[in-house]
Amino acid sequence: MKNFLFILLFFSFCISATPSPELLFKINRSVVKVNVSNKEGNHGVGSGVVVKKDHIVTNCHVIADAQGINVNKYGNSYVPDAIIADWKNDICILKFKYLGLDPVKLSSNKSLEYETKVFGKSYGGNTVKPHTSFGRIKGIYQLNNFKVIQSSAWFAMGASGGGLFNYKGELLAITTFKTAGNTAFYYSMPVEIIKEMLANGKETSLTIQPELPFWDAPPKNQPYFMQVIGPMKKNSWGTLKKITLEWLQESPNEIEAQYHHAFALYQLGEFVPAKNILKKLIKNNNNHALAYLYLYKISNKENQKDAMNYYKSRVLELDNSLIGQKN
Numbered sequence: 001m002k003n004f005l006f007i008l009l010f011f012s013f014c015i016s017a018t019p020s021p022e023l024l025f026k027i028n029r030s031v032v033k034v035n036v037s038n039k040e041g042n043h044g045v046g047s048g049v050v051v052k053k054d055h056i057v058t059n060c061h062v063i064a065d066a067q068g069i070n071v072n073k074y075g076n077s078y079v080p081d082a083i084i085a086d087w088k089n090d091i092c093i094l095k096f097k098y099l100g101l102d103p104v105k106l107s108s109n110k111s112l113e114y115e116t117k118v119f120g121k122s123y124g125g126n127t128v129k130p131h132t133s134f135g136r137i138k139g140i141y142q143l144n145n146f147k148v149i150q151s152s153a154w155f156a157m158g159a160s161g162g163g164l165f166n167y168k169g170e171l172l173a174i175t176t177f178k179t180a181g182n183t184a185f186y187y188s189m190p191v192e193i194i195k196e197m198l199a200n201g202k203e204t205s206l207t208i209q210p211e212l213p214f215w216d217a218p219p220k221n222q223p224y225f226m227q228v229i230g231p232m233k234k235n236s237w238g239t240l241k242k243i244t245l246e247w248l249q250e251s252p253n254e255i256e257a258q259y260h261h262a263f264a265l266y267q268l269g270e271f272v273p274a275k276n277i278l279k280k281l282i283k284n285n286n287n288h289a290l291a292y293l294y295l296y297k298i299s300n301k302e303n304q305k306d307a308m309n310y311y312k313s314r315v316l317e318l319d320n321s322l323i324g325q326k327n
Helices: 002-016 021-028 191-200 229-234 237-250 255-267 271-284 289-301 305-322
Strands: 031-037 043-052 055-059 068-073 076-078 082-086 091-095 117-122 131-143 146-151 162-166 170-178 186-190
Touching (some): 021 117, 043 117, 043 162, 043 170, 055 170, 082 191, 131 255, 146 191, 170 191, 186 191, 237 255, 255 271
Antiparallel strands (some): 031 043, 043 055, 055 091, 068 076, 082 091, 117 162, 131 146, 146 186, 162 170
């Protein structure tokens, strides 16, 4: 009997380790391909998610300056008759007279936790069917009273406007932009923006882009979590330290400001202040895998074996792919 219970529990754990095929298939029905054309005759492809009866969310940059927009699903083509746009946050809602596609359930980002398992659904790479990628929440950034999500669920060209979901199948965010290079960071805009737009947004028929999204602004006008990417890629640790000090001055309680500042200090060889910041950080965020990683690295340099073993065990629990990271 005990062996049977163990097998049953193990089997249940395996089932919950990834979303069920039934759930993934159900989500597919609410993820669409968005096709656009401009006045020069050029064509583009993005993704969209049905979030309410006759309403599809995509990224504004997908439909910017488009002369024609149509949504394709199951061989049918739908043309929106109105748009609700938040150009700065890059979220646009397409409204239809009759769509006939089931909406997804919207989650909440009020209690998001690092390392939560997520999956992305989109037509990245202009695939025939929605593509699924799996990952975890790696960063949460405060922006204009919203939480921008960085995850390890990768996406490619054409994924803009796709969905980032929790393992209950609830929409957390819209996959929006990524950094360049092989070690890209993937960012998604939260459902709270969608909820606010559905409640208060004004309809228009214009697709003319009045302003660039925040992530496409000149570097100095971008949020700090984007300004740090360039120095990190170039190993410009002094520049990174300067930016993170400005970030901390503006948002002293921002977890990622603290982490990136400690990371800059670590790279500059200032191990003691880096360690002190990281220790305080994990008291407020016990799932910050990178904070544990650099505490492990510092303990290794200081030959503190007990601390090193503890921090390593936490990294392995949270993200075992980080062990062996060079920097």
